[in-house]
Amino acid sequence: MATKLLIDAIRDTMFEEMRADERVIVMGEDVGKRGGVFRVTAGLVDEFGENRVIDTPLAEASIVGVAIGAAFHGLRPIAEIQFFDFIHPAMDQILNEAAKIRYRSAGDFNCPIVIRTPYGGGVHGALYHSQSIEAIFTREPGLKVVAPIMPSDAHGLLKTAIHDEDPVLFLEHKKGYRLVKDEVPDNDGAIPIGKARVVQEGSDVTIITYGMMLLESLAAAKKAAEKDGTSVEVIDLRTLRPLDRDAILGSATKTGKVLIVHEANKIGGVGAEVAAMIAEEAFAYLDGPIMRVAGAEVPAMPYSPPLEHAYLPNQEKIGAALDRLAAY
Amino acid sequence: MSTTSRGTTVRLPQLGESVTEGTIGAWLKQVGERVDKYDPLVEITTDKVNAEVPAPVSGVILEIRAEEGNTLPVGAELCVIDEGGTAAGTLAPAAQPPAASEPASRANGHGAGTRPPRAGGGEADVLRTRSSPAVRRIAEEHGVDIGRIQGSGLGGRVTKQDILRYVDEQHAAPPTPPVEVAPPPAAVRAAGRAIEEIVTGPRPGEIVARPAPQPAAPPPPVAQLPAAAARPEVAIWEGDQVLPVGAVRRQIAEHMVRSERTAPHVTLWMEVDMSGVVASRARAQERFRQEEGFELTYVPFVIKATVHALREHPYVNAVWDEERIIRRKAINIGVAVALDDGLIVPVIKHADDKSIVGIARAVRDLALRARAGRLAVDEVQGGTFTVNNPGTFGTVLSTPIIVQPQSAILSTEAVVKRPVVVEDAITIRPMMNLSLSIDHRILDGLSAARFLGTVKHWLESVRPDTPLY
Numbered sequence: 140m141a142t143k144l145l146i147d148a149i150r151d152t153m154f155e156e157m158r159a160d161e162r163v164i165v166m167g168e169d170v171g172k173r174g175g176v177f178r179v180t181a182g183l184v185d186e187f188g189e190n191r192v193i194d195t196p197l198a199e200a201s202i203v204g205v206a207i208g209a210a211f212h213g214l215r216p217i218a219e220i221q222f223f224d225f226i227h228p229a230m231d232q233i234l235n236e237a238a239k240i241r242y243r244s245a246g247d248f249n250c251p252i253v254i255r256t257p258y259g260g261g262v263h264g265a266l267y268h269s270q271s272i273e274a275i276f277t278r279e280p281g282l283k284v285v286a287p288i289m290p291s292d293a294h295g296l297l298k299t300a301i302h303d304e305d306p307v308l309f310l311e312h313k314k315g316y317r318l319v320k321d322e323v324p325d326n327d328g329a330i331p332i333g334k335a336r337v338v339q340e341g342s343d344v345t346i347i348t349y350g351m352m353l354l355e356s357l358a359a360a361k362k363a364a365e366k367d368g369t370s371v372e373v374i375d376l377r378t379l380r381p382l383d384r385d386a387i388l389g390s391a392t393k394t395g396k397v398l399i400v401h402e403a404n405k406i407g408g409v410g411a412e413v414a415a416m417i418a419e420e421a422f423a424y425l426d427g428p429i430m431r432v433a434g435a436e437v438p439a440m441p442y443s444p445p446l447e448h449a450y451l452p453n454q455e456k457i458g459a460a461l462d463r464l465a466a467y
Numbered sequence: 468m469s470t471t472s473r474g475t476t477v478r479l480p481q482l483g484e485s486v487t488e489g490t491i492g493a494w495l496k497q498v499g500e501r502v503d504k505y506d507p508l509v510e511i512t513t514d515k516v517n518a519e520v521p522a523p524v525s526g527v528i529l530e531i532r533a534e535e536g537n538t539l540p541v542g543a544e545l546c547v548i549d550e551g552g553t554a555a556g557t558l559a560p561a562a563q564p565p566a567a568s569e570p571a572s573r574a575n576g577h578g579a580g581t582r583p584p585r586a587g588g589g590e591a592d593v594l595r596t597r598s599s600p601a602v603r604r605i606a607e608e609h610g611v612d613i614g615r616i617q618g619s620g621l622g623g624r625v626t627k628q629d630i631l632r633y634v635d636e637q638h639a640a641p642p643t644p645p646v647e648v649a650p651p652p653a654a655v656r657a658a659g660r661a662i663e664e665i666v667t668g669p670r671p672g673e674i675v676a677r678p679a680p681q682p683a684a685p686p687p688p689v690a691q692l693p694a695a696a697a698r699p700e701v702a703i704w705e706g707d708q709v710l711p712v713g714a715v716r717r718q719i720a721e722h723m724v725r726s727e728r729t730a731p732h733v734t735l736w737m738e739v740d741m742s743g744v745v746a747s748r749a750r751a752q753e754r755f756r757q758e759e760g761f762e763l764t765y766v767p768f769v770i771k772a773t774v775h776a777l778r779e780h781p782y783v784n785a786v787w788d789e790e791r792i793i794r795r796k797a798i799n800i801g802v803a804v805a806l807d808d809g810l811i812v813p814v815i816k817h818a819d820d821k822s823i824v825g826i827a828r829a830v831r832d833l834a835l836r837a838r839a840g841r842l843a844v845d846e847v848q849g850g851t852f853t854v855n856n857p858g859t860f861g862t863v864l865s866t867p868i869i870v871q872p873q874s875a876i877l878s879t880e881a882v883v884k885r886p887v888v889v890e891d892a893i894t895i896r897p898m899m900n901l902s903l904s905i906d907h908r909i910l911d912g913l914s915a916a917r918f919l920g921t922v923k924h925w926l927e928s929v930r931p932d933t934p935l936y
Contacts, residue, residue, distance in 0.1 A: 395601040395627045426601035426627035467621050
């Protein structure tokens with residue numbers, strides 16, 4: 140057990156898995172010699188060589204396409220997309236091939252790949268380096284999507300993702316890389332995909348969130364408790380598909396008031412699905428409107444610092460929504 | 468409302484679409500009493516809505532101009548509030564006669580600022596009066612009246628915490644003997660079903676149809692009702708539970724008493740061999756279920772037979788109106804629908820236009836919407852004859868009470884297999900009794916029996932190939 144940053148937890152897990160299973164390979168733009176633009180893969184090429192840590196051309200469709208082919212032939216590729224914002228050229232490979240091959244081949248083929256990619260804003264990255272477009276992928280029935288923010292969760296979920304027999308999109312919040320740390324077990328503690336975590340128990344309002352918004356939500360919850368004695372339950376989804384039905388409905392029925400928080404824009408986001416699930420299945424337990432605090436409905440993260448700040452949800456915005464919901 | 472130097476006149480507000488009048492229920496405030504703005508003043512019942520009229524201003528009740536039990540048009544004056552007054556009536560009540568017939572448009576003509584507050588107007592109103600699913604669920608589970616709880620939420624809303632606290636407090640309170648209100652037997656409930664009508668007073672349509680008031684006094688009614696005799700005190704015994712009577716229950720009770728007192732009831736029974744109907748229904752059921760999505764019952768057959776008989780005997784589709792008899796052209800059949808907390812009698816308008824399937828659809832549509840509370844006011848008015856089906860609950864005979872001002876009511880009883888004699892042989896047939904109560908002022912035994920005989924004959928003539936569409 141050691142205290143690790145998110146970035147170190149992810150890197151160490153890859154080391155562990157590559158040592159344990161030589162079928163695990165890493166591929167992507169600058170992942171080898173450079174060690175990745177964020178240094179997530181630093182040192183891998185030195186230990187495992189260029190055959191297992193592959194620098195690819197700037198061609199996302201090829202990165203994923205090659206990974207799919209390698210997976211069909213028995214390898215367990217980890218494909219890195221340098222920024223989530225760059226994933227669009229690989230959409231056809233991800234959605235049409237990786238996510239559908241098991242179904243299309245009636246189970247004859249499966250595609251055990253992990254696509255790792257940094258997402259999210261608040262790092263002054265502007266339009267092409269800040270996007271949170273997970274909702275495009277969470278609507279895809281053949282794809283699992285995870286977005287852990289705590290290093291221990293990233294460690295456990297990356298292990299499970301690599302061992303999964305089907306494709307997993309692994310989202311890493313780039314702002315959290317060197318900001319979030321906690322105790323991470325050594326080479327242990329696999330966490331099942333599809334399980335949320337109750338980070339803090341409460342009885343008045345539930346916040347359902349993920350990513351960096353977990354930290355903002357916890358801060359807002361603390362403030363609400365100090366200010367009005369509001370008892371807030373905070374749930375980190377960790378997995379965005381499949382959603383943890385039991386955790387979501389369990390908490391919604393317990394408190395009767397739900398606030399969903401995410402950095403991605405509101406309309407058609409992960410929160411919309413969570414809200415719909417609660418409305419459908421826990422209606423009789425609701426004691427207030429299901430509310431959402433989410434990113435602005437503009438095409439992308441602005442570059443201007445004040446506008447970037449205005450775009451992102453934060454503890455003040457979450458706190459204001461909490462107050463309204465608690466008083467409802 | 469209108470404001471004068473003498474106070475603010477509160478008028479009967481528009482309580483819903485196509486609601487033109489309301490009956491004054493209990494006054495919650497009395498003359499001389501201090502009221503705050505939004506305090507409920509008086510209960511109003513209409514055939515569909517029960518509401519409270521809130522005070523439009525704070526002040527003291529100067530005068531009450533509408534008596535409990537009166538049915539008044541929208542816009543009628545209810546009371547006067549003196550905004551400057553002090554409690555206990557320092558100002559003498561005004562002696563002006565109430566201008567009950569003043570139209571609503573005039574009352575509202577002073578501009579938006581002087582309109583009476585509408586029921587369920589603003590968001591705050593909605594928050595205070597509508598409860599969340601969680602609160603309603605808890606209220607139902609614990610049998611709690613949400614209206615009794617002080618709300619701490621937005622706009623005075625009762626929150627989940629409020630109701631849970633209330634339930635806890637009730638449990639913590641010293642135990643009172645549980646109320647064991649035994650539900651009446653199904654048959655009794657059923658028998659009352661069609662006859663309970665919650666509409667009182669003249670209906671708009673009837674007012675229009677009435678000729679101009681005659682200068683001469685109308686002839687006296689056939690029977691003068693004795694004034695209600697002094698009611699002997701009912702002793703309350705130890706352990707008794709004393710429950711208040713709700714406005715709807717009271718209206719039902721009043722209507723029943725009025726009907727029994729005005730119309731001399733005579734009940735006739737005939738038994739019907741339902742073999743043909745049973746066979747026809749059995750033959751059609753599978754296809755009907757597929758095409759219509761619900762079960763075909765015997766009720767549409769009985770209504771169809773009734774409609775046929777009403778056409779044959781138009782004197783049954785009529786109203787006794789003291790100095791005259793009105794034979795209705797429209798055949799509108801009221802059908803009793805059971806609700807969780809009572810019943811309602813929606814009306815199939817122009818039932819003579821409909822086939823058996825058409826009637827089945829109409830009955831189902833009205834029943835579903837009645838249970839969902841989605842009937843329009845017009846849909847529970849204008850019946851010319853009522854059919855009631857206590858047989859569903861197993862009754863074999865009943866003595867229904869007529870829905871005023873109709874002249875008869877038909878109850879269909881359970882279809883029961885019985886040994887009967889047919890052509891001197893004993894055989895088993897599905898038999899059903901029909902119970903017909905008539906108003907003996909307008910119908911006699913012979914005419915009623917002819918009518919009932921036609922219903923019976925129609926039902927016994929149904930064959931498996933009788934068209935349903």
